Amino acid sequence: MKKTATENSRYDLIDRRTLIKGSAAAVGLLLLPQVSHALPEDVEAEIAELFDTREIQQGKVTVTVPPISENGYSVPFAVDVESPMTEEDHVVRIVVFAEENPQPNVARFELGPRAGKASIKTRIRMGGTQRIRAIAEMNDGSLWTSYAFSIVTLAACVFDPGT
Amino acid sequence: MSGMAARLTVFCGALIVAFASEKMIAQEITSFADRPDLSPDKVQSGFNFLTAETQQLQTDSFANPGYLWVDKGQRLFTDSKEGKSCQFCHDANSEGSLIGAATRYPLVDSATNALVNLEERINLCRTRHQQLPEFIYESDELLSLTAYVANLSQGMPFDVVVDGDAEPFFNQGREYFFQRKGQLNLACSQCHDDSWGKMLRGDRISQGHSNAFPGYRLEWQTFGSLHRRIRDCDVGVRAEPYQLGADIYKSLELYLSWRAADLHIESPGVRR
Amino acid sequence: MSTIRIAAPTIANKGEVIELKAMIQHEMETGYRRDRFGKEITRDILKYFECFYNGESVFKAEFFAAIAANPFLSFFTTATESGTLEFRWIDQNGVASSQSVELEVS
Structure with missing residues (x-):
């Protein structure tokens, strides 16, 4: 797009020193780990893609994360779903979302009656304080959800130049 | 994951608040009696400054990720594809057993009169033997x-010769510990002797002991x-880091092993 | 070769629900980090995990960049018969790592 005359004249008002400082700052900004966050809409879009517009009910699912995580790089996570895990009545899938991460998907699990118990533990990354949400899909097609919050504290000395 | 510039600014700010009123540091501290803030009865492992979840991660003998490296190390230790394995001389049931060896490092190598740490000893073993x-x-x-x-x-106290x-x-390492350095003009001792237990942003400052390492951070x-x-x-105090x-780091390591007094080696420890 | 740790019982009663734990050495590089020269570090993650009980899939996981480095998993299965439990990871490029353990069911 062509610059308008007004914009050009505005640029002319900036002296060279300011411009140099400004460019240096811009370069500096580019070097920073600027990562955008997912939005609740992104999670909704993922959910719509996975489950269409089916109703998601509260309950049956328990998400466990520590109330305070001293480091977002490794947060203990557990999800448990109330289910007899029989041939007739079992969990088929569990999906996990972190709404504030750069990308909202965390993990998806597939299980069945052979599991005996719908209980999974792992360690996840959290890009800041947020809620972690899980949705369980049953073999009858019903969907259940719950979430848990964790406050992620920032460490004091978080500057590692790598090796 | 927010901008690092913001983090650093807050970090510097926190330090200024934390140390604005700090007195000048002592020049000659040679015994535990000279450092009342860190007398043996007050020496605490960094483990005590972690949240319960991180403590559990360390004490879980399966899920502590550090054991991935211990396992791999054991595989390398017994590997004889390239000739004699480490195990050949250092079988746990033989005189060459290395149980307890790590407690004595760093130590002065009699052949070269140089201070050698565990990493270097392993490399010396590779080149010499x-x-x-x-x-x-x-x-x-x-x-x-x-x-x-x-x-x-693991579970044994340090036993270094100083x-x-x-x-x-030892003197060189101790000097480094008390020497102000970097743009923030801070000595190790100002955080880890004088200010342990205080908050620095989200962290409770530990005593800076070495007994978790090598470890998982x-x-x-x-x-x-x-x-x-x-x-x-x-790097945290904006000093030019060494290789x-x-x-100098090996000397500091010797001072730290001595300073940890009766603390047990936790390796593989887990820290923030 | 990645280092793998598996925790699984070696014996179980028929019908018993047993916990299986698996951990593998992997950086799970997110693709969001930059190195000290400011250059983006390419994403490199494990994408799938699957557990086979005598060849039959009993548990599957799909990982995203939000799974912590050196992925750890704990899940359950019902002991049905003696045989082999195979744990298999597949990275984003399709490269697989796996380890098996034997289970005796009585």
Whole structure:
């Protein structure tokens, strides 16, 4: 797009020193780990893609994360779903979302009656304080959800130049 | 994951608040009696400054990720594809057993009169006895072997020699600990002797002991050496860091082993 | 070769629900980090995990960049018969790592 005359004249008002400082700052900004966050809409879009517009009910699912995580790089996570895990009545899938991460998907699990118990533990990354949400899909097609919050504290000395 | 500039600004701000009223540091501190804030009855492992979840991660003998390196180290230790394995001389049931060995490092190598830490000893073993090339410091192989050997001393207290040939190294390491450095003009002692237990942003400042290392650091998302940890502190106060394996870091390592008094080796420890 | 740790019982009663734990050495590089020269570090993650009980899939996981480095998993299965439990990871490029353990069911 062509610059308008007004914009050009505005640029002319900036002296060279300011411009140099400004460019240096811009370069500096580019070097920073600027990562955008997912939005609740992104999670909704993922959910719509996975489950269409089916109703998601509260309950049956328990998400466990520590109330305070001293480091977002490794947060203990557990999800448990109330289910007899029989041939007739079992969990088929569990999906996990972190709404504030750069990308909202965390993990998806597939299980069945052979599991005996719908209980999974792992360690996840959290890009800041947020809620972690899980949705369980049953073999009858019903969907259940719950979430848990964790406050992620920032460490004091978080500057590692790598090796 | 927000901008690092913001983090650094807050960090500097926190330090200014924390240390604005700090007195000048003592020049000559040679015994525990000279440092009332860190007398043996007050010495605490960094473990005590972690949240319950991180403590559980360390004490879980399966899920502590540091054991991935211990396991790999054990595999390398017994590997005889390139000739004599480490195990050949250092079988746990033989006189060459390395159980307890890590408690005595760093120590002065009689052949060269140089201070040698565990990583360097493993490399010396490779060049002197196995006719193999040295591993690069912080390579996965050297970290793994060090992790395995250090783990053989888990639960044992440090037992380093700080007099005789070791004295000049010890003095050099102690000097470094009390020397102000970097743009923030801070000495190790100002955080880890004078201010432990206080909050620095989200962290409770630990006493800065070395007994978790080599260990798994959440911030690194991987396993690393004590020297890498020390270098992070140097970078943290905006000082020019030394190379991993540098003489000054080995001397500091000796001072830290002595300073940890009766603390037990936890390697593979887990830290923030 | 990645280092793998598996925790699984070696014996179990028929019908018993047993916990299986698996951990593998992997950086799970997110693709969001930059190195000290400011250059983006390419994403490199494990994408799938699957557990096979005598060849039959009993548990599957799909990982995203939000799974912590050196992925750890704990899940359950019902002991049905003696045989082999195979744990298999597949990275984003399709490269697989796996380890098996034997289970005796009485």
